[in-house]
Amino acid sequence: MATMREVAERAKVSIATVSFVINGTKPVAPETRARIEAAIRELDYRRNVVARALASSRTHILALLHPDLESRPNATVIQFVMSAAHGARERGYDLVLWPINDDEQMSHLLAGGLVDGALLMEVQIHDSRVDRLIASRVPFALIGRTENDDLPFVDIDFDTTIHQAVDHLRSYGHRRIALVTQRTKAAPGNEPGRIMRAESAYREAMAILGSPPAVITVEGTSAGGREAARALAADAPEATAVILMNEGASAGLVKGSRALGRDVPGHLSIVSVSTTRELGEMIEPSLTVMEAPAAPLGRLAVNALIDQLEGVQDAPPHRLIPCTLVPGQSVGPPPSRT
Amino acid sequence: MATMREVAERAKVSIATVSFVINGTKPVAPETRARIEAAIRELDYRRNVVARALASSRTHILALLHPDLESRPNATVIQFVMSAAHGARERGYDLVLWPINDDEQMSHLLAGGLVDGALLMEVQIHDSRVDRLIASRVPFALIGRTENDDLPFVDIDFDTTIHQAVDHLRSYGHRRIALVTQRTKAAPGNEPGRIMRAESAYREAMAILGSPPAVITVEGTSAGGREAARALAADAPEATAVILMNEGASAGLVKGSRALGRDVPGHLSIVSVSTTRELGEMIEPSLTVMEAPAAPLGRLAVNALIDQLEGVQDAPPHRLIPCTLVPGQSVGPPPSRT
Incomplete structure (x- = not known):
């Protein structure tokens, strides 16, 4: 496999500049960046980046499990999903959308080694997905709650x-x-x-x-x-x-x-x-x-999960936020009896 | 690293059964499956699964790039996203949601080696993301079109x-x-x-x-x-x-x-x-x-991308589908002039 030095030589830049591009730590001129990205592809250096994730036992990929997002996802669910995806990116994680409808797909998730952890939506009072995550020791956080309030969750109050x-x-x-x-x-x-x-x-x-x-x-x-x-x-x-x-x-x-x-x-x-x-x-x-409170809860959930993965202790594992009243025109006095 | 045999021994099952669970090729009883998944975690066998992806230079992860999904995603966009995620799963790929708003995030995507290819939404006539994907040799498919009709795309007609x-x-x-x-x-x-x-x-x-x-x-x-x-x-x-x-x-x-x-x-x-x-x-x-036609186009796009990745030749790279008229009550004759 190629080294970072070889990428730098091929792209005619310093090793530091290659590092800036890979880690996104400093802005690099577009033409330079394109040259580095091309060199990375040509030398197959990307494998090293994946290998590094492998060496740390971390893929920095999280799964978002929702049973039936394809059929008519509602507006609120989408806000949860999108805010979780943004929150993950801000902490250097990627969120994979997992439309899980059967046990085989759940096995692929749990045994495949792709994800570091999972976020669950549309949580049921007794949720077999939760049992399987616990049995398989995959860290998770719930958006919603089972009957067991000891599990890590965020939820609407x-x-x-x-x-x-x-x-x-x-x-x-x-x-x-x-x-x-x-x-x-x-x-x-x-x-x-x-x-x-x-x-x-x-x-x-x-x-x-x-x-x-x-x-x-x-x-x-x-x-x-x-x-x-x-x-x-x-x-x-x-x-x-x-x-x-x-x-x-x-x-x-x-x-x-x-x-x-x-x-x-x-x-x-x-x-x-x-x-x-x-x-x-x-x-x-x-x-x-x-x-x-879909946007704040989506972020809280993904942060709670990442805190677990990274061993951060002081994050609250349980958060309840009520909805906010936004008056419209659909409430008035009851009709008077005549 | 652990071998599949060690996983089988620890879980007290045959190697074939471990393989069934990892590859999802045959149904396995829930208790057995949980035992295998736990053994995989305990022995850190998952790294081998990721390593196999690495050895093939494939991660089987696709990125879906959309500039501003967090702010008020509309109903049609969501249908595209969800049908693409389902289509990817059916072919053994995972779809990562990438809310990309700046060049640094694009660099992380292109240089990080995480994804095998990218789907782009909200494509502009001149789209700098497309230029960067081409320069970096990351395979992609567009949902929408630039001015260059030679690129792989699906779009509404x-x-x-x-x-x-x-x-x-x-x-x-x-x-x-x-x-x-x-x-x-x-x-x-x-x-x-x-x-x-x-x-x-x-x-x-x-x-x-x-x-x-x-x-x-x-x-x-x-x-x-x-x-x-x-x-x-x-x-x-x-x-x-x-x-x-x-x-x-x-x-x-x-x-x-x-x-x-x-x-x-x-x-x-x-x-x-x-x-x-x-x-x-x-x-x-x-x-x-x-x-x-959001659901069919989402699937067509992800299939076009996977066909590229897998070297399938006979897939049509360009597909246009018109919208379908669904009459409601908002069209009537024009008001008569009086």
Whole structure:
């Protein structure tokens, strides 16, 4: 294999300049840089760079595992992914997107030696991926939580978020509030933690309020939103407000309600929880949202993982951040009884 | 370093079973697999797997370069990214997300030896990243095109798409059609190829129609959409229809027009080009869209790149696919003159 000296000689520059380019430590003129990069390729010096990673047992590659990103990734998930990718780059790591849907792919990840660690999204209460990572001793951090709070995680503080959403609706006079949540492929009782935690916080808030809970579960699509509108009118007609924990259904819920003669917010107020303000602004009327702290949580998760890998001790392994209320035009007083 | 035999002995399985797990060639019982994965970690056998990649000069890692995915990635871009990641996995490659914003990061990519090749998105007519990839001899494929059609690319066929959008509007009786496009950070005359090609196809279609063109350029945001609505009313009041090549501005355009007393489609028809049908359905009224072939193009691009890497000859290096018309409720006849 070629040495750095040979690269420098071929590119007609100093060894220091080659080092600047490889490590990105100092700016180098574009023509010089191109000459060095070409020499690296021609001499196959890149293998040395990979070999160095090998010698340190580190590849500086992290995997981001998400079960079904291809089918309709939502706006919030994308913010998590992108902020994690940026955060990784800032610390000299690369983030590989791993659309993992079966056990064989998980084996390739765990046995292949490519990645130093993994970030998991869409974490379920009992998550077999977590069990396998533990068994295989691959370091990881969760975006979301299993039932085991001792694992390293970052998550949305759904307790605080849901209670704030209820308080916001109560301040307008609402007392009968329904929850619209999202159907997933997970087995009943083992839904993603976010869905179970939001529902549990909602039931608690309703108990405090002394109002009966009404939970409607639909697909995260426009059709799902329309189905929710029909189910609300049929099964929870006394509800004057909805907490929506299903961003993909938001447009369908508004349009479906209107089609049934129920205007937003005239007849029905909506707070959309764990979404983006951009998505809220797309709807007519603009939705009042509780915006997910996706960008900070994505960075916190990747930093928590890298801290583990690098043996940094003082990083907090558990972080909960609530969503932020961004008022739109979808919340008003409940219709007066006439 | 450990051998595969040592891994097999420690995990108390046959060498063949270890191979099944590493290469994912046969299903292995979960407990057995966990034992093998743990043995691989304990013996640091993973280094051998990486070493094998090294010996073949291949890492089987591809980079996806996009300049600014963190700031408001749009729905179509995400479909490209996810389908490319899936396509890569199916052929045994991993896709690293590279949010590249400066030359230093590009150097790290080119000199670091991590990736076998690169996919580029948001390709500009003159794209310095392409020049650097060529100079550094890193194989690549473009999602989009520079002015040099000899490079390997896949792209939306904007010519066909825009002409079909114009034909659709003409079939309702529209003759005065404006184009709303997207402002980018690129230097004037060096915008992303998609924007320049769409505008050029639009101008050609207007020339054929004998109508004066009206092009309005705004940010890809709700605020940008509102600005477009005002600019249309002020500068192109005779336009009865809009081709929108700016999915981030779609909700703002509809809301902004309504705020000016111009209903969609009563006063203004809209065809949104190069977007997703899900995004069209979120708007009220649902937008008529020309849906981008993002999923097939993402896969074609990654396959074209892998074909290059593996020396496959018979793959077509250039593929153009037009968008598909998905009618919504945003196109109607032009208002009758009274």
